[in-house]
Amino acid sequence: xxxxxxxxxxxxxxxxxxxxxxxxxLRRQKLRALALIAPLLFFVLLTFVIPIVSMLIRSVDNKIxxxxxxxxxxxxxxxxxxxxxxxxxxxxxxxxxxLFNASEARRHTRLGSRLNYETTGLASLFxxxxxxxxxxxxxxxxxxxxxxxxxxxxxxxxEMMNGAGGxxxxxxxxxxxxxxxxxxxSADIGFxxxxxxxxxxxxxxxxxxxxxxxxxxxxxxxVSEEDPWEAVYAALAIDLRNPATGPALAAYKGPGAExxxxxxxxxLPDLTFAQAFLDLDEDWADKEVWxxxxxxxxxxxxxxxxxxxxxxxxPEGVSMRPDNQQLYIQLFIRTLQMSLIITGSCxxxxxxxAWLLANxxxxxxxxxxxxxxxxxxTSLLVRTSAWKVLLQQQGVINEILVWLxxxxxANRLILMNxxxxxxxxxxxxxxxxMILPLYSVMKTIPPxxxxxxxxxxxxxxxxxxxxYFPQSVPGIGAGSILVFILAIGYYITPEIVGGTxxxxxxxxxxxxISSSLNWGLAAALGTILLxxxxxxxxxxxxxxxxxxxxxxx
Amino acid sequence: MADTKxxxxxxxxxxVQKSYDGETxxxxxxxxxxPKGEFLTMLGPSGSGKTTCLMMLAGFETAxxxxxxxxxxxxxxxxPHKRGIGMVFQNYALFPHMTIAxxxxxxxxxxxxxxxxxxxxxxxxxxxxxxxxxxxxxxxQLSGGQQQRVALARALVFEPELVLMDEPLGALDKQLRxxxxxxxxxxxxxxxxxxxxxxxxxxxxxxxxxxxxVFDDGRIQQLAPPDELYEQPQNSFVAQxxxxxxxxxxxxxxxxxAKNTCVVQLDSGEEIDAVPVNVNAVGERTTVSIRPERxxxxxxxxxxxxxxxxxxxxxxxxxxxxxxxxxxxxxxxEFVMKTRNxxxxxxxxxxxxxxxxxxxxxxxALDA
Numbered sequence: 001x002x003x004x005x006x007x008x009x010x011x012x013x014x015x016x017x018x019x020x021x022x023x024x025x026l027r028r029q030k031l032r033a034l035a036l037i038a039p040l041l042f043f044v045l046l047t048f049v050i051p052i053v054s055m056l057i058r059s060v061d062n063k064i065x066x067x068x069x070x071x072x073x074x075x076x077x078x079x080x081x082x083x084x085x086x087x088x089x090x091x092x093x094x095x096x097x098x099l100f101n102a103s104e105a106r107r108h109t110r111l112g113s114r115l116n117y118e119t120t121g122l123a124s125l126f127x128x129x130x131x132x133x134x135x136x137x138x139x140x141x142x143x144x145x146x147x148x149x150x151x152x153x154x155x156x157x158x159e160m161m162n163g164a165g166g167x168x169x170x171x172x173x174x175x176x177x178x179x180x181x182x183x184x185x186s187a188d189i190g191f192x193x194x195x196x197x198x199x200x201x202x203x204x205x206x207x208x209x210x211x212x213x214x215x216x217x218x219x220x221x222x223v224s225e226e227d228p229w230e231a232v233y234a235a236l237a238i239d240l241r242n243p244a245t246g247p248a249l250a251a252y253k254g255p256g257a258e259x260x261x262x263x264x265x266x267x268l269p270d271l272t273f274a275q276a277f278l279d280l281d282e283d284w285a286d287k288e289v290w291x292x293x294x295x296x297x298x299x300x301x302x303x304x305x306x307x308x309x310x311x312x313x314x315p316e317g318v319s320m321r322p323d324n325q326q327l328y329i330q331l332f333i334r335t336l337q338m339s340l341i342i343t344g345s346c347x348x349x350x351x352x353x354a355w356l357l358a359n360x361x362x363x364x365x366x367x368x369x370x371x372x373x374x375x376x377x378t379s380l381l382v383r384t385s386a387w388k389v390l391l392q393q394q395g396v397i398n399e400i401l402v403w404l405x406x407x408x409x410a411n412r413l414i415l416m417n418x419x420x421x422x423x424x425x426x427x428x429x430x431x432x433x434m435i436l437p438l439y440s441v442m443k444t445i446p447p448x449x450x451x452x453x454x455x456x457x458x459x460x461x462x463x464x465x466x467x468y469f470p471q472s473v474p475g476i477g478a479g480s481i482l483v484f485i486l487a488i489g490y491y492i493t494p495e496i497v498g499g500t501x502x503x504x505x506x507x508x509x510x511x512x513i514s515s516s517l518n519w520g521l522a523a524a525l526g527t528i529l530l531x532x533x534x535x536x537x538x539x540x541x542x543x544x545x546x547x548x549x550x551x552x553x
Numbered sequence: 554m555a556d557t558k559x560x561x562x563x564x565x566x567x568x569v570q571k572s573y574d575g576e577t578x579x580x581x582x583x584x585x586x587x588p589k590g591e592f593l594t595m596l597g598p599s600g601s602g603k604t605t606c607l608m609m610l611a612g613f614e615t616a617x618x619x620x621x622x623x624x625x626x627x628x629x630x631x632x633p634h635k636r637g638i639g640m641v642f643q644n645y646a647l648f649p650h651m652t653i654a655x656x657x658x659x660x661x662x663x664x665x666x667x668x669x670x671x672x673x674x675x676x677x678x679x680x681x682x683x684x685x686x687x688x689x690x691x692x693x694q695l696s697g698g699q700q701q702r703v704a705l706a707r708a709l710v711f712e713p714e715l716v717l718m719d720e721p722l723g724a725l726d727k728q729l730r731x732x733x734x735x736x737x738x739x740x741x742x743x744x745x746x747x748x749x750x751x752x753x754x755x756x757x758x759x760x761x762x763x764x765x766x767v768f769d770d771g772r773i774q775q776l777a778p779p780d781e782l783y784e785q786p787q788n789s790f791v792a793q794x795x796x797x798x799x800x801x802x803x804x805x806x807x808x809x810x811a812k813n814t815c816v817v818q819l820d821s822g823e824e825i826d827a828v829p830v831n832v833n834a835v836g837e838r839t840t841v842s843i844r845p846e847r848x849x850x851x852x853x854x855x856x857x858x859x860x861x862x863x864x865x866x867x868x869x870x871x872x873x874x875x876x877x878x879x880x881x882x883x884x885x886x887e888f889v890m891k892t893r894n895x896x897x898x899x900x901x902x903x904x905x906x907x908x909x910x911x912x913x914x915x916x917x918a919l920d921a
Contacts, residue, residue, distance in 0.1 A: 451613055452646035454633040456660035457711065463634075466659070470650045 052530075059523035062301040065293065067179040068111040069098040073297045081291050081315045091290075092273035093203075093238060096136060100231040101210055103130035105181050105218075117518050118303065118312070119292040125283050136276045137230020139269055140237040147266040148259050151233070158224035160256030161208045163194020173209045177217075189216035191223040200239075200248045201260075207235035237268050291315050304524035328508070328525065332532070335505045338419055338426075339487035345427045346434035346483045347476060354438035354475070359447065372435050380429065384496045387425040391415040391497065417499025425497045430486055434479035441475030477544050485533055505529055562586035562622075563747050564610070564715060569619035571605050579605050581771035583619070587749070589714070592741050594750045596758040597768030598794070606768075607717050607751050612636050623715065634663075639708035639716040639746075643723055645700045647692035653679070653703050654688035660711040678710040679703075681740070698729045705737065709744070716741070718750045722757065734761050755795050759783065767791050784844075788831060789919040792842040799843045799888050801825070805832050805918065814913045816860070817841055821883040825860045826913035831920050838921040845877075847915035848890040850899075850907055861910040864888070866901045876900065882909065 010018040066073050071094035079087045102108040112126030150156045170193060177185045191212040198205040211232055212223045239245050246264050249257070277284040295313050296303060303313050310326040311318050320326070353372065357365050375383055390396045393412045401407040415421055445468060453463035491506040498507070505525060512522035540546070564587040571580040580602040587593050595603035608614040609621060612633030620627050628636055647656050657675040666674075679685045682702035692700055701721060708716050718737070722730045738761045741748045752758055758765045759779040766776045767790075775787045786792035789800065803819040808829055815829040817839060825841065832839045849855055867886060868879040875891050878901055882888040890909065892898050901907065 446644065446646070448642045448644060448646040449648060451611070451633070452640065452642055453648075453659070454613075455611055455636075455638060455640035455717075456663065456707065457634050457637070458659070458663045459634055462663055466663075467648050471648075 055523045056527055058519055059304050059521075059527050060300045060302065061520065062296060062303070063179075063299045064111055064114050065297050066299055068102050068107055069095065069293070069297075070176045070179065071095075072098050072293070076290065076294050076297065079290065079294070081287065081294055086274065086285060086287065087290055089272055089274050092277055092284075095277070096133060096234065096273050097207060097210070097231055099126070099130050100133040100137065100229075101177075101214075102180060103133055104214060104229070105177075107180055113517065114520075115292055115296060117307070117521065118296060119288055121283065122289065122292065125281055125289065129277070129280050129284070132280050134230050136271075136273070136280075137232075137234040139234075139271055139276075141230050141233035143268050144233050144236060144263060147263055147268075150256075150259055151263075152227065154226045154228070155224055156256065156259075157208070157228050157232075158191070160254070160260075161193060161197055161205065161212075162191055162224075163196060163254070164192055165195030166193030166198055166205065166209070169193050169198055169205060169209055170213075173206060173213055177210070177213055181218075185213060185217050187217055189213055189223060191216070194254065196252065196254050200245060200252055201236065203235040203239045204232060207232045236263070240264050240268060304520040305528070307521050308524040308528055328505070331503075331505050331508060332528070334419075334501075335488060336532075338423060338502075338504070339484050341423055342426050342430060342487045343434075343480050343484045345423065346431055347480065349427065350431055350434035350438055350479065351472075351476070354435045354442055357435070357439045358442035358445070369439075372432055375429065376432055380492055381496075383429055384425055384493045387421070387428070387493075387497055388416065391421050391424065416497050417502065419498070419502040421497035421499065422494045422502035422504075425493050426487060426490060429493060430483045433482045433486060437478035437482065438472065438475040441478070442472055445471050477540075481537070481540065484536070488533060489529065561588055563589040563591075563624055564749070565620075565622040566606070566610075567620045567622070569606075569609065569616045569621060571602070571609060571614065572617045578617075578771055580609075580616075583771075583773065585766065585773065585776070587747060589747055590742075590745050592738060592748045592750065592761060592763045594752060594758040594762035594765045595768055596752060596755060596765050596794075599753060601768035602771040603751050603753075603766075603768040604719060607719055607749060610749065611638055611640055611717055637711075637713050637715075639711070639713035641704050641708045641716070641718040641721045643720045645692070645704035645721075647700055647703055647707070649692055652689050652691055653684065653695070656692070656703065657688075657707050657710050660707065664711060674710055678706040681709070682706045682736075697725050698733065701725060701733055702736075705740070709740070709746070713746070715747045715749070718748065720752050721750075722752075722754075730757070737761065759795070767794060769794070785830075786842065786917065786919070789840045789842060789921075792917065792919060797845050797889060797891075799845060799848070799882075799885075800840050801843075801883055801885060801888075802838070802840050802921065805829070805835050805837050805839055808832070808835060815918055817918055819883045823860070823862055823883055825862065825916065826911075827916040827918040828914050830917045832918045839918040840921055841916050841918050843911055843916045845889040845891040846875075847911055849910050849912070850890075850892070852908070852910065855910045855912065859910050859913070861908045864907050864909045866903050866905040866907065868903060869901050871900075880907075880909070 012018045012021040014021075072091060075091045075094040076087060079091060099108055102111065108126050108130030109123070112123040112130075115126070116123035144151050170189075170191075174185050177183075189212055191209075193205045193209050208228055211228045215221045215223060215226050240263065249261050249264050252260065274284075283289055291314070295315055301313070302318075306313055306318060308328050310321050310329050312321050353368070357368055357372070359365075360368065388395075392398070393414065393416075395416075397415060398407065398412045402409050402412065407413060415424065449467050449471070450463050453467040454460070458466065488504070489506050490504055491510055494502055494504045495507050495510070498504070506529070509522045509525045509529075512518045512525070564585070566583045566585040569580060569583040570578055572578050583602075583606060595606060597603045605614060609616050612628070612631065616629060621629060623636065623638075647653075648659070651659065654675050657678055658671050661671040661674060675688070676685065679688060682705055684699060684702050684706065687695065687699065687703070692703070695703065704721065708718075721737075722733050725733060734757055737750075740746075750758075750761065759782070762779060764776060764778055765782050767774045767782065769790050775782060775791045777785075777787075782791065783795055786795060792798050793800070801817075801819050803817045803825075805815055806818045806824065807816040809815065813828060815827055815832065816824050817827050818824050827839075827841050852861070855861070862882055864880040864882045866878060867881055870877040870879075874894055876894060876898065878890045878892065879886070880888045880890055
């Protein structure tokens with residue numbers, strides 16, 4: 001230890017600056033500490049943080065609409081939903097190609113389910129319409145093949161469409177397929193749209209490219225050997241309807257030029273796509289369908305969260321759902337209320353037991369402690385089922401009450417399949433979580449305090465209330481937080497004994513996860529629950545102070 | 554009370570017995586009378602029943618048999634909070650969630666005293682123990698000695714006539730303990746409070762008390778002022794328990810009732826002089842007890858016909874104010890002699906042969 005006289009930095013024995021040496025020594029310690037907690041950190045990250053983050057994302061994620069309808073969504077942007085008119089023919093054409101591709105990839109039903117959460121009936125509309133997109137295309141295919149049979153041949157098509165310079169189009173169509181199928185579509189397909197064709201027949205080129213990618217990558221065929229699907233013929237018909245196409249074709253000299261010119265001169269069906277959709281299902285003339293698509297077209301939506309608080313998104317903005325569809329706010333309130341009641345009854349029942357545990361002779365207290373812990377050693381499901389046996393109308397409790405004459409046989413108490421059942425069973429199940437922290441806090445309160453209070457002239461009650469109780473409050477706090485937070489997210493017990501009006505928000509979450517498959521809504525409900533618990537915890541910290549919570553010691 | 558002769562005793566235990574399990578008695582036939590204003594210490598090893606006695610007096614334990622009277626009235630059936638007895642606990646038992654002032658106000662509050670009077674009394678009590686500036690602190694913010702004072706003030710603030718203290722100084726360090734011993738006795742005497750003090754520290758008992766009750770095996774072995782207790786122990790337990798003590802065992806060979814002396818023949822054959830305390834007949838076995846500081850090496854201070862014993866110095870320890878010499882006497886190697894560090898006092902060397910004796914009244918022939 002040399003340097004206290006000089007003005008330079010303090011040096012360690014080996015001549016390095018002391019700060020650096022200290023930093024090095026501390027860094028090693030920190031690394032070791034980090035290495036020790038690394039497995040836990042990894043575990044928590046993997047099983048806790050990542051699922052929660054992904055849940056949060058899922059509650060606002062809405063990419064499915066734009067991924068499934070990549071052409072329709074931009075086309076709909078021009079549509080003003082406040083007018084009386086239906087969307088333009090352009091929107092229907094885009095919808096045709098989007099739905100055609102989606103049904104090939106069997107993705108249209110997923111979008112239908114998604115939109116059905118917002119407007120009922122869309123699931124079946126998308127399912128049946130998607131199935132029938134071929135038939136719309138067939139109208140044009142038949143007409144075109146009647147004019148020139150060469151259009152039946154895959155090789156002819158390939159020669160006409162293949163060329164150079166269409167990289168941009170190819171990559172764009174690839175990206176759409178990738179978004180739709182969530183699969184890798186980057187393999188070489190042995191086809192490149194010709195720039196000349198793209199300029200004259202843009203819709204056809206796009207539809208043919210779509211088909212080519214799908215044919216090669218999903219069906220593993222060769223483009224030049226296969227006949228294109230119906231959408232390509234429909235696209236050709238659309239292109240030929242464009243008045244600019246005829247003059248452009250006249251100047252075209254590439255492969256198939258003569259056949260195309262013949263086709264341009266021929267008489268093709270004048271079926272509009274709007275009409276074709278209406279023929280499939282008259283719901284396509286329902287403005288609400290299109291409004292729903294417009295409202296839920298952005299990649300991120302507040303829709304699930306609004307849903308979770310009984311609101312909905314409409315073209316006019318956010319509004320509450322009709323009274324008969326409201327469910328969740330009431331359910332949240334009930335969950336909170338019942339959790340509070342359960343916490344309260346746990347305090348009432350647990351406090352005396354904890355007091356006994358802390359004050360009885362060790363031997364007796366140990367026996368009692370085993371009785372308290374016994375439920376812990378029994379499966380949760382068994383305990384809850386046992387309550388079912390006890391609480392039902394022909395169950396043990398009712399039988400005893402009837403036998404004792406407290407209850408009339410005809411008016412047996414309804415203790416189950418309602419909130420009473422949930423409260424009784426959950427109070428029992430969560431009681432140890434109240435008793436144990438209470439006990440460990442009470443154990444640290446010496447009996448001499450009560451004696452001191454009494455010797456100072458306090459009655460038993462005053463001594464308890466003024467001296468003992470305030471010191472046990474940290475235990476009540478700890479127990480209440482534990483019980484309340486456990487109760488608010490409880491699932492199994494309300495599910496088994498709760499019936500309809502004794503269920504919690506978590507039962508609804510489970511329903512959306514496993515039955516209705518509305519994961520977005522489940523995620524939004526879960527997120528709200530999480531935020532609610534954290535807000536309550538924050539309030540608790542503010543009011544009581546988390547430092548005042550003791551689990552013992 | 555029909556018995557008028559007990560009117561002068563403020564606290565009275567009459568034939569009190571206590572058993573916890575119905576099989577053994579923790580307190581066996583306790584009789585004790587305390588006049589008003591006395592500072593009485595219950596001293597004894599742990600498990601001797603002293604704390605049980607205190608708890609019975611405070612009302613936290615009920616006597617299995619017998620009568621406890623306070624100011625002439627039986628308090629057996631009066632609950633603790635109505636007894637009006639101040640109590641200082643071993644670990645002070647200051648309520649941790651209240652400030653010092655609130656702690657002191659507590660007994661006044663439960664007595665429904667008005668706010669201004671309460672504050673005045675709290676202030677006076679805090680000033681009394683020189684803790685006036687600490688009213689707004691919490692117990693955890695005070696040192697052990699300060700908490701001790703507050704506990705004392707709290708036990709006194711409602712002006713009880715009887716204060717019980719259960720080893721109140723046990724948690725303090727030696728220096729602070731000595732200071733507090735003085736303060737407590739001072740306060741008790743100034744206020745004229747009757748005090749029952751429980752301790753297992755004999756120095757504390759001797760320095761503080763008017764009278765000391767030595768407990769063992771559920772009985773009071775001796776109840777006497779400190780000097781009497783030290784100099785005239787009534788049995789070998791008290792002799793052993795209070796202060797340092799040399800014991801030799803033997804048999805009584807002669808009793809002179811007129812001079813109140815006797816001769817004891819030790820097991821090694823030598824004869825010594827002693828005061829017969831609880832030996833009655835020649836031939837009885839006895840344990841004689843001699844305080845180390847009463848052992849005499851200077852023959853001139855002994856009577857000419859006094860018996861002396863040969864002793865061999867085993868160890869000589871210089872302790873500053875005194876010399877502590879361990880001797881081999883009559884077969885015992887644990888015989889200790891304490892001599893004052895005076896100019897004429899010889900410093901003995903191990904192996905040296907000396908002769909020792911004592912005044913007959915310093916050597917007490919007790920029960921075997």
